[in-house]
Amino acid sequence: xxxxxxxxxxxxxxxxxxxxxxxxxxxxxxxxxxxxxxxxxxxxxxxxxxxxxxxxxxxxxxxxxxxxxxxxxxxxxxxxxxxxxxxxxxxxxxxxxxxxxxxxxxxxxxxxxxxxxxxxxxxxxxxxxxxxxxxxxxxxxxxxxxxxxxxxxxxxxxxxxxxxxxxxxxxxxxxxxxxxx
Amino acid sequence: xxxxxxxxxxxxxxxxxxxxxxxxxxxxxxxxxxxxxxxxxxxxxxxxxxxxxxxxxxxxxxxxxxxxxxxxxx
Numbered sequence: 263x264x265x266x267x268x269x270x271x272x273x274x275x276x277x278x279x280x281x282x283x284x285x286x287x288x289x290x291x292x293x294x295x296x297x298x299x300x301x302x303x304x305x306x307x308x309x310x311x312x313x314x315x316x317x318x319x320x321x322x323x324x325x326x327x328x329x330x331x332x333x334x335x336x337x338x339x340x341x342x343x344x345x346x347x348x349x350x351x352x353x354x355x356x357x358x359x360x361x362x363x364x365x366x367x368x369x370x371x372x373x374x375x376x377x378x379x380x381x382x383x384x385x386x387x388x389x390x391x392x393x394x395x396x397x398x399x400x401x402x403x404x405x406x407x408x409x410x411x412x413x414x415x416x417x418x419x420x421x422x423x424x425x426x427x428x429x430x431x432x433x434x435x436x437x438x439x440x441x442x443x
Numbered sequence: 444x445x446x447x448x449x450x451x452x453x454x455x456x457x458x459x460x461x462x463x464x465x466x467x468x469x470x471x472x473x474x475x476x477x478x479x480x481x482x483x484x485x486x487x488x489x490x491x492x493x494x495x496x497x498x499x500x501x502x503x504x505x506x507x508x509x510x511x512x513x514x515x516x517x
Contacts, residue, residue, distance in 0.1 A: 324464070324468070325468040325471065328464050328465040329465060329468050331461060331462075336472065339472065343476050347483035355482070356479070375470075375475045375478070
Protein backbone atom coordinates (compact mmCIF):
# COMPACT_ATOMS: atom_id res chain seq x y z
CA UNK A 263 0.00 0.00 0.00
CA UNK A 264 1.68 3.17 -1.18
CA UNK A 265 0.50 6.70 -1.70
CA UNK A 266 2.12 6.83 -5.12
CA UNK A 267 -0.39 4.22 -6.34
CA UNK A 268 -3.03 6.97 -6.19
CA UNK A 269 -3.59 9.80 -8.65
CA UNK A 270 -2.55 13.32 -7.52
CA UNK A 271 -6.17 14.24 -6.62
CA UNK A 272 -6.70 10.96 -4.75
CA UNK A 273 -3.38 11.47 -2.94
CA UNK A 274 -4.49 14.93 -1.87
CA UNK A 275 -7.76 13.40 -0.67
CA UNK A 276 -6.04 10.73 1.44
CA UNK A 277 -3.63 13.28 2.92
CA UNK A 278 -6.46 15.69 3.66
CA UNK A 279 -8.40 12.86 5.34
CA UNK A 280 -5.36 12.16 7.51
CA UNK A 281 -5.14 15.83 8.49
CA UNK A 282 -8.87 15.90 9.30
CA UNK A 283 -8.61 12.72 11.39
CA UNK A 284 -5.60 14.06 13.30
CA UNK A 285 -7.24 17.42 13.89
CA UNK A 286 -10.29 15.65 15.30
CA UNK A 287 -7.92 13.86 17.68
CA UNK A 288 -8.94 10.56 16.11
CA UNK A 289 -6.26 7.92 16.36
CA UNK A 290 -7.73 6.10 13.38
CA UNK A 291 -8.46 7.10 9.81
CA UNK A 292 -11.94 5.92 8.93
CA UNK A 293 -14.46 6.40 6.16
CA UNK A 294 -15.86 9.62 7.71
CA UNK A 295 -12.75 11.78 7.17
CA UNK A 296 -12.18 10.11 3.79
CA UNK A 297 -15.70 11.01 2.67
CA UNK A 298 -15.32 14.61 3.86
CA UNK A 299 -11.93 14.95 2.17
CA UNK A 300 -13.34 13.53 -1.07
CA UNK A 301 -16.27 15.97 -0.98
CA UNK A 302 -13.78 18.82 -0.51
CA UNK A 303 -11.71 17.60 -3.47
CA UNK A 304 -14.60 17.09 -5.90
CA UNK A 305 -18.37 17.59 -5.84
CA UNK A 306 -20.47 14.70 -4.58
CA UNK A 307 -24.07 14.97 -5.83
CA UNK A 308 -26.39 15.52 -2.86
CA UNK A 309 -23.59 15.65 -0.30
CA UNK A 310 -21.77 18.96 -0.02
CA UNK A 311 -18.68 19.11 2.18
CA UNK A 312 -20.21 21.48 4.81
CA UNK A 313 -23.19 19.14 5.23
CA UNK A 314 -20.91 16.12 5.65
CA UNK A 315 -18.79 18.06 8.14
CA UNK A 316 -21.90 18.87 10.18
CA UNK A 317 -23.03 15.21 10.09
CA UNK A 318 -19.62 14.01 11.25
CA UNK A 319 -19.66 16.58 14.05
CA UNK A 320 -16.02 17.51 13.39
CA UNK A 321 -14.75 19.49 16.40
CA UNK A 322 -13.31 22.95 15.70
CA UNK A 323 -9.55 23.03 15.12
CA UNK A 324 -8.02 25.14 17.90
CA UNK A 325 -4.26 25.16 17.22
CA UNK A 326 -4.29 28.67 15.74
CA UNK A 327 -6.09 30.01 18.80
CA UNK A 328 -3.95 28.03 21.29
CA UNK A 329 -0.67 29.14 19.72
CA UNK A 330 -1.84 32.76 19.84
CA UNK A 331 -2.09 32.46 23.65
CA UNK A 332 1.68 31.92 23.79
CA UNK A 333 2.45 34.65 21.29
CA UNK A 334 2.80 32.57 18.13
CA UNK A 335 1.09 33.57 14.92
CA UNK A 336 0.55 30.21 13.21
CA UNK A 337 -0.27 31.69 9.82
CA UNK A 338 2.85 33.87 9.81
CA UNK A 339 5.10 30.97 10.91
CA UNK A 340 3.63 28.74 8.21
CA UNK A 341 3.92 31.45 5.57
CA UNK A 342 7.61 31.93 6.34
CA UNK A 343 8.27 28.17 6.39
CA UNK A 344 6.53 27.65 3.07
CA UNK A 345 8.44 30.61 1.57
CA UNK A 346 11.76 29.27 2.87
CA UNK A 347 11.27 25.66 1.81
CA UNK A 348 8.90 25.99 -1.17
CA UNK A 349 6.93 23.10 0.35
CA UNK A 350 3.50 23.03 1.95
CA UNK A 351 2.77 20.72 4.92
CA UNK A 352 -0.05 19.08 2.92
CA UNK A 353 2.30 18.27 0.02
CA UNK A 354 1.84 14.51 -0.59
CA UNK A 355 5.63 14.24 -1.04
CA UNK A 356 5.91 14.65 2.73
CA UNK A 357 3.44 11.84 3.43
CA UNK A 358 3.62 8.09 3.27
CA UNK A 359 1.09 5.29 3.40
CA UNK A 360 2.44 1.92 4.47
CA UNK A 361 1.22 -1.53 5.30
CA UNK A 362 2.93 -3.11 8.30
CA UNK A 363 5.18 -6.00 7.34
CA UNK A 364 4.35 -7.94 10.48
CA UNK A 365 0.69 -6.94 10.77
CA UNK A 366 -0.65 -6.85 7.20
CA UNK A 367 -4.06 -5.52 8.20
CA UNK A 368 -2.42 -2.44 9.69
CA UNK A 369 -2.04 0.49 7.30
CA UNK A 370 -0.51 3.69 8.63
CA UNK A 371 -0.57 7.19 7.14
CA UNK A 372 2.22 9.45 8.38
CA UNK A 373 3.05 13.04 7.56
CA UNK A 374 4.25 16.21 9.27
CA UNK A 375 3.01 16.06 12.88
CA UNK A 376 0.51 13.36 11.90
CA UNK A 377 0.36 9.59 12.32
CA UNK A 378 -2.97 7.82 11.90
CA UNK A 379 -3.74 4.13 11.54
CA UNK A 380 -6.52 3.18 9.13
CA UNK A 381 -9.45 1.54 10.86
CA UNK A 382 -11.20 -1.36 9.15
CA UNK A 383 -13.37 0.91 7.03
CA UNK A 384 -10.50 3.15 6.01
CA UNK A 385 -8.35 0.16 5.05
CA UNK A 386 -11.17 -1.41 3.03
CA UNK A 387 -11.80 1.88 1.24
CA UNK A 388 -8.17 2.17 0.11
CA UNK A 389 -7.97 -1.51 -0.86
CA UNK A 390 -11.21 -1.36 -2.86
CA UNK A 391 -10.01 1.85 -4.56
CA UNK A 392 -6.81 0.13 -5.69
CA UNK A 393 -8.82 -2.94 -6.78
CA UNK A 394 -11.21 -0.75 -8.80
CA UNK A 395 -8.29 0.96 -10.51
CA UNK A 396 -6.71 -2.40 -11.43
CA UNK A 397 -10.06 -3.66 -12.67
CA UNK A 398 -10.43 -0.57 -14.84
CA UNK A 399 -6.89 -0.91 -16.19
CA UNK A 400 -5.75 2.34 -14.57
CA UNK A 401 -2.24 2.71 -13.22
CA UNK A 402 -3.40 4.96 -10.40
CA UNK A 403 -6.49 4.87 -8.20
CA UNK A 404 -8.39 8.13 -8.65
CA UNK A 405 -11.18 9.90 -6.76
CA UNK A 406 -13.90 7.78 -8.39
CA UNK A 407 -12.06 4.67 -7.20
CA UNK A 408 -11.99 6.12 -3.68
CA UNK A 409 -15.74 6.74 -3.95
CA UNK A 410 -16.17 3.09 -4.95
CA UNK A 411 -14.32 2.14 -1.76
CA UNK A 412 -16.44 4.47 0.36
CA UNK A 413 -19.69 3.00 -1.01
CA UNK A 414 -18.57 -0.64 -0.96
CA UNK A 415 -19.65 -1.48 2.58
CA UNK A 416 -23.12 -0.27 3.62
CA UNK A 417 -22.28 -0.60 7.30
CA UNK A 418 -19.52 2.03 7.17
CA UNK A 419 -19.88 5.60 8.42
CA UNK A 420 -19.49 7.03 4.91
CA UNK A 421 -22.65 5.28 3.67
CA UNK A 422 -24.55 6.07 6.87
CA UNK A 423 -23.70 9.77 6.49
CA UNK A 424 -24.74 9.80 2.82
CA UNK A 425 -28.04 8.12 3.75
CA UNK A 426 -28.70 10.66 6.50
CA UNK A 427 -28.07 13.44 3.96
CA UNK A 428 -30.51 11.77 1.53
CA UNK A 429 -27.78 11.60 -1.09
CA UNK A 430 -28.83 9.51 -4.06
CA UNK A 431 -26.66 6.42 -3.57
CA UNK A 432 -28.16 4.82 -6.67
CA UNK A 433 -27.02 7.75 -8.78
CA UNK A 434 -23.52 7.60 -7.30
CA UNK A 435 -23.32 3.87 -8.00
CA UNK A 436 -24.71 4.35 -11.50
CA UNK A 437 -21.97 6.88 -12.27
CA UNK A 438 -19.29 4.43 -11.15
CA UNK A 439 -20.84 1.51 -13.06
CA UNK A 440 -21.16 3.63 -16.19
CA UNK A 441 -17.48 4.45 -16.02
CA UNK A 442 -16.52 0.81 -15.39
CA UNK A 443 -18.58 -0.45 -18.35
CA UNK B 444 -10.28 35.73 10.02
CA UNK B 445 -9.72 37.01 13.59
CA UNK B 446 -6.44 38.78 14.36
CA UNK B 447 -3.83 37.14 16.54
CA UNK B 448 -4.60 39.59 19.38
CA UNK B 449 -8.28 38.70 19.21
CA UNK B 450 -7.42 35.01 19.23
CA UNK B 451 -5.15 35.44 22.26
CA UNK B 452 -7.78 37.45 24.10
CA UNK B 453 -10.41 34.84 23.34
CA UNK B 454 -8.55 32.17 25.29
CA UNK B 455 -8.12 32.14 29.06
CA UNK B 456 -4.37 31.74 29.48
CA UNK B 457 -4.74 31.24 33.27
CA UNK B 458 -6.37 27.90 32.57
CA UNK B 459 -3.80 25.07 32.85
CA UNK B 460 -5.77 23.12 30.26
CA UNK B 461 -5.30 25.91 27.74
CA UNK B 462 -1.59 26.16 28.55
CA UNK B 463 -1.06 22.42 28.13
CA UNK B 464 -3.08 22.32 24.93
CA UNK B 465 -0.98 25.23 23.63
CA UNK B 466 2.20 23.24 24.36
CA UNK B 467 0.77 20.27 22.44
CA UNK B 468 -0.09 22.57 19.51
CA UNK B 469 3.46 23.95 19.65
CA UNK B 470 4.88 20.40 19.41
CA UNK B 471 2.71 19.73 16.36
CA UNK B 472 3.90 22.95 14.75
CA UNK B 473 7.55 22.10 15.52
CA UNK B 474 7.11 18.64 13.94
CA UNK B 475 5.55 20.21 10.88
CA UNK B 476 8.38 22.74 10.52
CA UNK B 477 10.98 20.00 10.99
CA UNK B 478 9.47 17.93 8.18
CA UNK B 479 9.46 20.93 5.82
CA UNK B 480 13.06 21.90 6.56
CA UNK B 481 14.40 18.33 6.42
CA UNK B 482 12.71 17.89 3.04
CA UNK B 483 14.27 21.15 1.86
CA UNK B 484 17.72 20.21 3.18
CA UNK B 485 17.63 16.81 1.44
CA UNK B 486 16.49 18.47 -1.79
CA UNK B 487 19.58 20.69 -1.53
CA UNK B 488 21.85 17.68 -1.07
CA UNK B 489 22.44 17.81 2.69
CA UNK B 490 23.58 14.54 4.26
CA UNK B 491 21.61 12.94 7.08
CA UNK B 492 24.57 13.62 9.38
CA UNK B 493 24.52 17.34 8.58
CA UNK B 494 20.76 17.48 9.17
CA UNK B 495 21.11 15.60 12.46
CA UNK B 496 23.88 17.96 13.59
CA UNK B 497 21.73 20.99 12.78
CA UNK B 498 18.78 19.52 14.69
CA UNK B 499 20.97 18.42 17.59
CA UNK B 500 19.88 14.79 17.39
CA UNK B 501 21.49 11.48 16.38
CA UNK B 502 21.74 10.66 12.71
CA UNK B 503 19.82 7.42 13.22
CA UNK B 504 16.91 9.29 14.81
CA UNK B 505 16.46 11.76 11.97
CA UNK B 506 17.01 9.05 9.36
CA UNK B 507 14.39 6.77 10.90
CA UNK B 508 11.87 9.60 11.12
CA UNK B 509 12.29 11.08 7.65
CA UNK B 510 14.29 8.79 5.36
CA UNK B 511 11.59 6.69 3.70
CA UNK B 512 9.64 9.81 2.89
CA UNK B 513 12.69 11.37 1.24
CA UNK B 514 13.44 8.24 -0.78
CA UNK B 515 9.99 8.38 -2.32
CA UNK B 516 10.56 11.95 -3.43
CA UNK B 517 13.19 10.84 -5.92
